[in-house]
Amino acid sequence: MNKESIKSDRPKGEVAVWFSSLGLSLSLILIIGLVSMIFYNGILVFWPDQVVMLEFQKGKGQDVKGSNFIAGEITKQQSKIIKDLNVKLDGLAAQEWQLHVGNKDAYGFSYKFFDMQHLVKESYPQDIILAERNEYGSAIFFAKYLQLKNGDKLNKDDPKFETTLKELTQECKARRKDILQIEKFEIGKINSKIEDIRLEVRALQRKGSNPEIEAKIHSFDAEIKFLQKGYEDLAAKSRVLREKQNENTLHAEIVTGEPMILPVGNIYSFYYPNRLSTVDKISIFTKHFAEFFTEDPREANTEGGIFPAIFGTFVMTLLMSLAVTPFGVVAAIYLREYAKQGFLVRAVRVAVNNLAGVPSIVFGIFGLGFFVYLVGGTLDEIFFSLSLPTPTFGTGGIIWAALTLALMTVPVVIVATEEALSAVSRGMREGSLACGASKWQTIQNIILPASAPGILTGLILAMARGAGEVAPLMLVGVVKLAPELPIDGVAPFVHLERKFMHLGFHIYDLGFQSPDSEAAIPMVFATTFLLIMLVVALNLGAIIIRNRLRKKYQASTF
Amino acid sequence: MNKMTKNTTNGTKEVASEKPDYIKVDNFSFYYGSAKVLHSLNLDIPYKKVTAFIGPSGCGKSTLLRNLNRMNDLVDGIKHEGDIRVDGESIYDPFLEVISLRKRIGMVFQKSNPFPKTIYENVVYSLRIAGRNSKSELDTVVEKSLRGAALWDEVKDRLHESALGMSGGQMQRLCIARAIANKPEILLMDEPCSALDPIATAKVEELIHELKTEFTIVIVTHNMQQAARVSDRTAFFYLGKLIEYDKTEQLFMSPKVKQTEDYVSGRFG
Ligand SMILES: Nc1ncnc2c1ncn2[C@@H]1O[C@H](COP(=O)(O)OP(=O)(O)OP(=O)(O)O)[C@@H](O)[C@H]1O
Numbered sequence A: 001m002n003k004e005s006i007k008s009d010r011p012k013g014e015v016a017v018w019f020s021s022l023g024l025s026l027s028l029i030l031i032i033g034l035v036s037m038i039f040y041n042g043i044l045v046f047w048p049d050q051v052v053m054l055e056f057q058k059g060k061g062q063d064v065k066g067s068n069f070i071a072g073e074i075t076k077q078q079s080k081i082i083k084d085l086n087v088k089l090d091g092l093a094a095q096e097w098q099l100h101v102g103n104k105d106a107y108g109f110s111y112k113f114f115d116m117q118h119l120v121k122e123s124y125p126q127d128i129i130l131a132e133r134n135e136y137g138s139a140i141f142f143a144k145y146l147q148l149k150n151g152d153k154l155n156k157d158d159p160k161f162e163t164t165l166k167e168l169t170q171e172c173k174a175r176r177k178d179i180l181q182i183e184k185f186e187i188g189k190i191n192s193k194i195e196d197i198r199l200e201v202r203a204l205q206r207k208g209s210n211p212e213i214e215a216k217i218h219s220f221d222a223e224i225k226f227l228q229k230g231y232e233d234l235a236a237k238s239r240v241l242r243e244k245q246n247e248n249t250l251h252a253e254i255v256t257g258e259p260m261i262l263p264v265g266n267i268y269s270f271y272y273p274n275r276l277s278t279v280d281k282i283s284i285f286t287k288h289f290a291e292f293f294t295e296d297p298r299e300a301n302t303e304g305g306i307f308p309a310i311f312g313t314f315v316m317t318l319l320m321s322l323a324v325t326p327f328g329v330v331a332a333i334y335l336r337e338y339a340k341q342g343f344l345v346r347a348v349r350v351a352v353n354n355l356a357g358v359p360s361i362v363f364g365i366f367g368l369g370f371f372v373y374l375v376g377g378t379l380d381e382i383f384f385s386l387s388l389p390t391p392t393f394g395t396g397g398i399i400w401a402a403l404t405l406a407l408m409t410v411p412v413v414i415v416a417t418e419e420a421l422s423a424v425s426r427g428m429r430e431g432s433l434a435c436g437a438s439k440w441q442t443i444q445n446i447i448l449p450a451s452a453p454g455i456l457t458g459l460i461l462a463m464a465r466g467a468g469e470v471a472p473l474m475l476v477g478v479v480k481l482a483p484e485l486p487i488d489g490v491a492p493f494v495h496l497e498r499k500f501m502h503l504g505f506h507i508y509d510l511g512f513q514s515p516d517s518e519a520a521i522p523m524v525f526a527t528t529f530l531l532i533m534l535v536v537a538l539n540l541g542a543i544i545i546r547n548r549l550r551k552k553y554q555a556s557t558f
Numbered sequence B: 001m002n003k004m005t006k007n008t009t010n011g012t013k014e015v016a017s018e019k020p021d022y023i024k025v026d027n028f029s030f031y032y033g034s035a036k037v038l039h040s041l042n043l044d045i046p047y048k049k050v051t052a053f054i055g056p057s058g059c060g061k062s063t064l065l066r067n068l069n070r071m072n073d074l075v076d077g078i079k080h081e082g083d084i085r086v087d088g089e090s091i092y093d094p095f096l097e098v099i100s101l102r103k104r105i106g107m108v109f110q111k112s113n114p115f116p117k118t119i120y121e122n123v124v125y126s127l128r129i130a131g132r133n134s135k136s137e138l139d140t141v142v143e144k145s146l147r148g149a150a151l152w153d154e155v156k157d158r159l160h161e162s163a164l165g166m167s168g169g170q171m172q173r174l175c176i177a178r179a180i181a182n183k184p185e186i187l188l189m190d191e192p193c194s195a196l197d198p199i200a201t202a203k204v205e206e207l208i209h210e211l212k213t214e215f216t217i218v219i220v221t222h223n224m225q226q227a228a229r230v231s232d233r234t235a236f237f238y239l240g241k242l243i244e245y246d247k248t249e250q251l252f253m254s255p256k257v258k259q260t261e262d263y264v265s266g267r268f269g
């Protein structure tokens, strides 16, 4: 066989195969690159860095508050852009470093670039402390002594210094919890009771006045007074606790030489960043990681965790699925099984498909106009007229957000369900009808179960789209900070009218609306990573259910 | 020819049916869209007898069978002329609920179509549909029907496994069990044995014999011997027309029409 014939034996269209594989590899590389970049940057946030102390030549423009010393975690090292073409620099001198210097209360910033050209000395002091605080971000300082409430001073060189400080912060942490419990839940409960009574009084007053009503109102007044007394007691209790938080103080000095006095109650946790072993680092990493998942955000969301956002996203996506599935499935059943297949049905189908192409913000506007103002406003007028003009349902809330997204994703579910329904074999339908089943019984017992995997595929796509959507949510209920979760321990437990936090919006808010965007960048990555993880987890859940169903309804080949 | 006639009578003497025109096809024509596939058929199917439809592929056997329980209603653009009456009642009576008609008429399809459910649930489907859910009743029905379809011994230990894990032949017998579970008056079988091995086929034929005492059976088959073995009457169709309809013995041994003779002796078709 000669070469020519071998060549001609090559299957036709091989080039097309190469091209398609090229396309696949390209998109895979892009996706993997994106996810790993987000993962790497997101995960770094939790890793404790060393704190470097830098000394510069004095008066070269690197001074902070008159001092040529600075300390912080290195967040970026890059070469400078040198405008003067005659200057040639290399090595360290050509670089500028961005440090996370903390101490925002003292410096007025917490991130800053420093020109390394004027560096005199770089060192890693062993006894420098990094403390996370409840305000102004973290603090980086050298401790001097601990002023205890009994008047004792505990010097930083005292062997008990570190353990005592640790114990005290633990104590404060427990107390902080108590304070939160009192201020958020107990006082909140009393407030809502008082509010309820006020509404009742208002309702009575509207009825007009007769002695009976007057008496009732009077008894209500007494009750309010009683509740107010309880409120004052609680407030006093929390005041006492708050004062206790400030009993012990840590006296310290930051690198610029400025003194710093920290009430121990302000310190969440502290560590010596330059003394950490790998095990310590891992344990701090895990702690940060866990806090990120479970805690409320602090400091305009740049510190603390994002639990409310995770929870909000999760609940909203779940509510959306609950709304979109029956709606989409019923619509698809009608279109496919009952409607006479003709021009009208075809037109409806095209319209439904096109609905998927409408910009999501349009759905947001519709949701605001229809759900929030019309439906919510009407609900308020009928059921919550007493608390008007304060809206209950007539303002953005998680239920309206879920419904808006459900509306947005319903075409996906309809299309997928229709596909699944039409894939059920005619033989199966006829078999059921021949057994004397009505059309609805056939749909319910045979067709729906057999098409459940396909319907779930549609739901998976809808969830993926819904969970990542931000624009429409901004109009119908997402807020920057919503400390009250949509589901909690206060009756009636599920508060569908509440505003909520959402990971997607959180990313936008942190990255672009934050007063300190440098501080927020790591959190943006971490949050993005988490959002992706959440979507993956939701999808995995649905995929597992689908595979179970598939196995159940899988037809064997003869 | 001779070989075949040996099997025609099953050793039993034919007893005259109580109702010779239990199902009456009266000048019936049928169209798929504009294509006329059945041409003015006249046919009386007797009560508690087995009637076989034979004829070459595409001659309209299935179409007629599927009209007996109005299964063709599902097809778009159909039209019929004439009438079909079951026990004197027109099946096209606008006051007749098609569901109640189908409850009286069981059907086994040319292609087996078990539901994606367990074997047990497949068999009791028609009972559940009718709202009969008592466990003991269902259990007896399942055993009786599966025994009737010669499937009981093979599946009695896996009644609660999916029916889709069975072999093709088992599926077909399951469909038979499903069709007889609710004791219909009429049983329509469209080539029930086309996917079965000879042993299962023999079992199904035996079953047809037993069922004959309770049901009126109409069976479509391509297997001449089978038609000869199981049926009391045979109708031969050709291109949508009824060519000959007679007692099976008569039709196979001394057909009146030349076309029939050619077909049953295997000379064409
Ligand atoms: N759903 C349908 N739509 C249009 N034409 C159909 C349809 N079903 C059957 N036909 C046509 O009707 C005619 C009769 O079909 P039918 O299925 O009754 O034949 P058959 O005798 O059962 O054949 P076979 O022995 O191959 O099963 C055929 O010409 C077929 O093409």
Ligand SMILES: [Mg+2]
Pocket: B061, B062, B063, B110, B190
């Ligand atoms: Mg057929």
